[in-house]
């Protein structure tokens with residue numbers, strides 16, 4: 221099966237071709253620089269930029285690919301959750317293409333696509349526990365099979381990536397702060413007493429990171445020398461961390477607290493689901509080196525196989541959309557032209573044309 225994937229849910233415009241479960245070709249245009257000026261994604265600008273670059277990107281994809289549009293068996297598009305105006309750009313193009321080419325259309329849940337992205341690189345032994353840590357979500361799932369998963373826990377406030385980005389902003393680091401903090405954190409040892417590990421003294425699998433961000437804000441507020449004096453580029457920010465050991469220690473300590481909370485909750489999920497054979501780490505924050513190292517230890521201790529996607533499959537991409545879309549189409553699930561986009565905060569419905577979808581998600 222040859223499936224086209226389209227991803228426009230946030231600040232990456234991406235298209236990809238998947239053939240029989242393998243990536244044939246992908247193209248991605250990042251808006252990070254544009255939003256960096258504002259210290260975060262500006263939804264209106266994001267949707268305009270998707271509209272500007274999506275069709276040229278698709279042209280590029282097919283001019284470099286050994287196949288053409290007429291060879292497609294299906295079109296998969298990220299339908300949410302995400303920025304509504306941005307999603308509509310991708311969904312609109314997907315519908316137009318499906319109609320004009322007379323091929324199958326399927327709307328894909330961006331979060332489930334993140335969880336299954338590693339399946340493009342390695343086989344996933346099911347059942348699995350999945351930890352999705354991205355800019356918008358921090359969630360734990362139990363996956364019985366690729367198309368059958370349950371949400372076990374979610375964040376009550378900030379997502380892990382959001383906490384990284386807000387701490388980055390407090391320190392005047394370039395946007396998005398996550399990867400910069402990762403690099404600066406590597407320059408120091410964490411002080412495990414500096415920050416709390418919030419919302420772990422309970423029995424549940426939910427998360428809360430806003431208190432951690434507030435704790436960092438208090439330390440930075442009383443110690444302005446920890447911040448970069450002005451917003452600089454990535455390499456200069458890392459250089460600042462090198463020459464300011466207290467900033468590096470703060471980054472390492474904050475990163476440790478996030479990793480520790482994730483570790484405690486993942487271990488709890490693995491204990492609650494002893495039948496799990498695999499632990500999947502997914503989403504942009506899964507690129508974080510300290511969190512990856514921590515999860516290796518969790519996997520070893522819990523005797524489950526840890527699956528980590530390569531960094532390009534952690535952050536937003538269209539290959540993961542085409543991958544899950546291909547699985548859905550092969551299982552007989554598709555959408556018609558009434559397919560709707562789903563904004564952040566709303567659950568993506570199982571409104572496929574086929575009534576057999578076994579997925580159940582609590583949101």
Ligand code: KG4
Pocket residue numbers: 230353354355356357380381382384385396397398399400402503504505506507508509534535536
């Ligand atoms: O999955 P993603 O690309 O987009 C969403 O769906 O949200 O995740 C983006 C998030 C951002 O918050 C970014 O700061 C974070 O992933 N991120 C990282 C790292 N690389 C990206 N956070 C910590 N360490 C990293 N190396």
Ligand code: ZN
Pocket residue numbers: 330334354355503504535536
């Ligand atoms: Zn994402």
